[in-house]
Every structure is written in structure tokens, then in C-alpha cells.
Amino acid sequence: METPxxxxxxxxxxxxxxxxxxxxxxxxxxxxxxxxxxLTNDSFLADDLAQETFVEAYRNxxxxxxKSTFSTWLLGVGYNLFRQYKRRKPTPETATxxxxxxxxxxxxASRGTEVDVQAAIxxxxxxxxxxxxxxxxxxxxxxxxxxxxHCPLGxxxxxILRAKEKLKTHLAAxxxxx
Amino acid sequence: MKxxxxxxxxxxxxxxxxxxEAAKRRARPSFAQDVMSRLPERKSHSGSRRxxxxxxxxxxxxxxxxxxxxxxxxxxxxGVVPLMNDMVAVKQSLAGFILVSPIAFVVGLVSAxxxxxxxxxxx
Numbered sequence: 001m002e003t004p005x006x007x008x009x010x011x012x013x014x015x016x017x018x019x020x021x022x023x024x025x026x027x028x029x030x031x032x033x034x035x036x037x038x039l040t041n042d043s044f045l046a047d048d049l050a051q052e053t054f055v056e057a058y059r060n061x062x063x064x065x066x067k068s069t070f071s072t073w074l075l076g077v078g079y080n081l082f083r084q085y086k087r088r089k090p091t092p093e094t095a096t097x098x099x100x101x102x103x104x105x106x107x108x109a110s111r112g113t114e115v116d117v118q119a120a121i122x123x124x125x126x127x128x129x130x131x132x133x134x135x136x137x138x139x140x141x142x143x144x145x146x147x148x149x150h151c152p153l154g155x156x157x158x159x160i161l162r163a164k165e166k167l168k169t170h171l172a173a174x175x176x177x178x
Numbered sequence: 179m180k181x182x183x184x185x186x187x188x189x190x191x192x193x194x195x196x197x198x199e200a201a202k203r204r205a206r207p208s209f210a211q212d213v214m215s216r217l218p219e220r221k222s223h224s225g226s227r228r229x230x231x232x233x234x235x236x237x238x239x240x241x242x243x244x245x246x247x248x249x250x251x252x253x254x255x256x257g258v259v260p261l262m263n264d265m266v267a268v269k270q271s272l273a274g275f276i277l278v279s280p281i282a283f284v285v286g287l288v289s290a291x292x293x294x295x296x297x298x299x300x301x
Contacts, residue, residue: 025209030204117195132196164189
């Protein structure tokens with residue numbers, strides 16, 4: 001049976017058990033990298049930010065109160081680091097890992113719905129992408145997602161609504177092309 | 179996606195597509211190793227406890243010394259503080275400390291306990 005996260009956290013805090021922390025990293029890396037890849041649209045940058053997130057989490061593990069799950073707390077730490085990164089290096093949003101618009105329009109028929117959806121999501125704004133990822137992929141409730149993104153619940157719901165409207169528009173365009 | 183978030187069929191389809199894509203995400207084999215190599219050294223707990231004890235003793239010592247000096251000053255009208263190697267004076271000072279400055283003693287004790295509790299994450 002898998003050891004619960006809170007026991008691993010207690011081991012890290014009590015005995016500085018690095019094996020326990022490595023286990024936490026292994027458990028949550030896919031989830032965190034996925035979230036950060038969605039935000040950055042750059043898997044290399046996401047990988048680096050995810051590593052930084054785990055280091056930051058290790059430093060501040062004592063501050064984890066247990067009010068949320070460890071994964072939710074980790075997503076919050078990751079999102080904060082992403083925002084810090086954006087402040088340091090404000091770059092226009094690019095979809096480096098996603099297909100180019102022209103390519104995707106030309107080849108949409110062969111790529112299928114999943115690729116279309118990915119490309120459509122890549123076109124969304126940063127807040128909307130984060131909201132969609134947290135609620136639809138990570139399975140967080142609206143309240144939890146709002147806590148992670150440090151925004152009011154109403155703002156989060158608006159972001160999700162607008163994201164869905166945009167997705168519908170984009171996907172309708174893909175359907176016409178294919 | 180939690181039940182409360184599901185609004186309509188489109189949401190469910192979108193959710194399904196995204197989760198299908200998320201299921202394809204794979205861990206990078208050396209990711210955990212890379213993270214572990216970047217972790218900073220954590221201060222050992224035995225070291226922390228030692229620091230804590232030293233801090234507490236130092237704090238108590240400071241208050242005790244201050245209390246002794248104060249009681250001596252009040253005891254001797256001429257204001258001459260006796261040397262600490264004078265055992266009689268020390269005894270008198272200790273008695274004076276216990277009798278004359280219970281407030282200083284309590285403050286020192288409470289401060290030390292507060293530091294211990296803070297470091298032990300009890301408060």
C-alpha cells in the first residue's frame with residue numbers, strides 16, 4: 001500500500017528524510033510539469049520551473065498547513081514561481097510546443113480532435129489556460145483552483161466561461177477546415 | 179473534474195479529451211534526481227536543539243546576572259557591586275535574586291519557554 005503524502009511530509013520534517021521527499025517528487029512531477037507546460041507552452045521551461053517548485057516546497061515544507069492536499073499546495077507554489085518568472089522576463093506568450101496556426105489549419109484533418117483542442121487551448125490567455133487546466137485536468141474544485149491562482153471565485157468562473165466560449169469558437173473553425 | 183464543476187455535455191467532452199491527453203504525460207526519468215541534487219542542506223535537528231538550549235541558558239543567564247546585579251546594588255547602600263568570586267556575596271546575591279527579583283526570574287523563564295516552544299513548532 002502506498003504511503004500517504006502526509007506521512008512522507010512528516011518524515012521529511014522530522015528526520016530530513018530525502019528518500020521520502022524523492023518519493024513525493026516522483027508522485028507529483030507529472031502533474032506539476034503538466035500544469036506548468038500548459039502555462040508556459042514550453043516543456044523545457046516548465047521542467048526547470050517544476051524543479052524550482054520542488055526545491056521551494058522543500059524549503060517551505062514547514063509552512064504546509066495541511067488545509068489543502070499536498071498536490072494543491074504544490075500547484076500554488078508552482079504558480080507563484082511562474083508569476084515571478086513572468087515578472088522577471090515578461091515575454092509575449094508563444095506556443096512553442098504547440099503546432100503553428102497555419103500548420104494546424106492545414107493539417108487539422110489528419111491530427112484529430114485532441115490536437116485541435118490542445119492548439120485551441122494554447123491560444124487562450126494565461127489565466128484561462130490555468131483555470132481550465134486546474135479544473136478540467138487536475139480535477140480541482142472552483143474554490144481550490146481560485147486558491148491556487150490567488151483570484152476571487154467569481155473571476156475564476158468567468159475565466160472558465162470565457163475559455164470555454166473561445167474553445168468552442170476555435171474548435172468550430174477547425175471543424176470547418178477539416 | 180469534480181461533480182460540482184460539470185455544467186453540460188460540452189464540458190464533459192472537453193474534460194474527457196483533456197484528461198486523455200494528460201494521461202499520456204510521462205515522467206522524465208532523471209527528474210527526481212535533478213531535483214534532489216538541487217535541494218539545499220537542511221539544518222540538522224540536533225544542531226537546532228543545541229542552539230535552542232544554548233539560547234535558553236544564555237537568556238536565563240542574562241536575566242539572572244541582571245537580577246543579581248540589581249539586588250546587590252539595592253543591598254549595598256554605597257553601590258559597590260561585590261566580586262563574583264566572593265562566595266558570601268554570591269550567596270547573598272542568589273538569595274537576593276530569588277527574594278528580590280522574582281519578576282526578572284519569571285520573565286526569563288517565560289522567554290526561554292517561549293523560544294523553546296517556537297523552535298519546537300508548538301506555537
